[in-house]
Amino acid sequence: MSALDVKFAGPMCSLQDQGRMGFMRFGVTESGPMDRSAFSILAAMLDTPDGFNAIEVSLAGIAVTAKQTLTLGFCGGEFALSIGGEPVAPWGVFTLHAGKTLTIRAGASGSWGYLGCVGGFDTQAWLGSESSHLPSGLCGGYLAAGDGFDPRGQALREDLNCVLPVPDFSRFSGVAHLVLGPQDELFPDVAKQTLFQADFEVSREFDRMGMRLNGATLSPEDALSIPSEAIIRGSVQVPGHGDPIVLLADHQTTGGYPKIATVITCDQDRLAQARAGDRVAFREISVENGVQMTRENAATCSAWISEIGAYRGSLAEKLNRVNLISGIVGPDGVPRH
DSSP, X not given: OOSEEEEEEOTTOEEEESSOOOBGGGTBOOOOOSSHXXXXXXXXXXXXXXSOEEEEEOTTOEEXXXXXXXXXXXXXXXXXXXXXXXXXXXXXXXXXXXXOEEEEEEEEEOSOEEEEETTOBOOOOBTTBOOOXXXXXXXXXXXXXXXXXXXXXXXXOGGGOEEOOOOGGGSOOSEEEEEEOSSGGGSOHHHHHHHHXXXXXXXXXXXXXXXXXXSSOOOOSSOTXXXXXXXXXXXXXXXXXXXXXXXXXXXXXXXXXXXXXXEOHHXXXXXXXXXXXXXXXXXXXXXXXXXXXXXXXXXXXXXXXXXXXXXXXXXXXXXXXXXXXXXXXXXXXXXXX
16 A cells, blocks of 8 residues: 555656656656756655655646655655645645645646655656656656655654745746847847747747747748757747747657757746746846846755755754844843754
8 A cells, every 4th residue: 555645646746856768869858847846845845855756737637635744855846735724834844644635736837846855756767767758658757647646755844844935036026038049040030029029929839858938930041951960958949930949857869850949948947837827028138147047046946955854843852043132231231042
């Protein structure tokens, strides 16, 4: 009997880990979390820096029932969580008691969230990864009702329980930064100007493979039959219809459509949290500035992670960590600490 049973799993709910599944020479991409920053934060929340995996939850949501009492954590987007009908904070670590059901549904914002346990779930690796590659079904594929999971580590760590604020750097801001290329020379100047001057709308053609954007068309000049080449995550590919498609975690390994630009790494996570109907504005950035922005974002995320400990524990434990009488002086004028 599994410790955690899936009662319901919406489309595109799957298991993902920190490792890289892909071996491009075998035609398999890296896969992995759509929002890698949120995934890393969850690993830190659950004190599992290495070998961590988690359930990636899509907008359609998921419901799981505990067969034994477990410590679970969730973060990513702003989903609506409840246990037995009682609301749970969208970012935090909590106890799911035996027999209770945790329900996760779409909330105020975001498209992808992550549900994990201490040590990760006990699953089998494939090509050095436990990530599901949904287009092929490799390493597990989609989750479904009746699937079960056991914790790989200690099941209960109530000392990790906490409620966390949703960090601003994790939210989709409506802006994504692009580096032009690798085939921007195949597009007329007007197409490149349009890319950075017009707003685009996230269409309903949005899954783990990519995000199609509606708006002004960006048709290349007689370049739809270029030789296929390797593709990287974040590429902005433009097929014959002229609508840009941002390639995401489960993108194809090769393709022959021209790629006008590439979304910088840190903005890929935020853009993935957009929803159909959201507006996107692109801003051009140099490679050097893109690297700098990504490093600054990583530093911001690391600093935020370092503060998680301050939110853990009971009220009494939090008060014990705080110097409540700093600066008090006695009647003799001697500072009291």
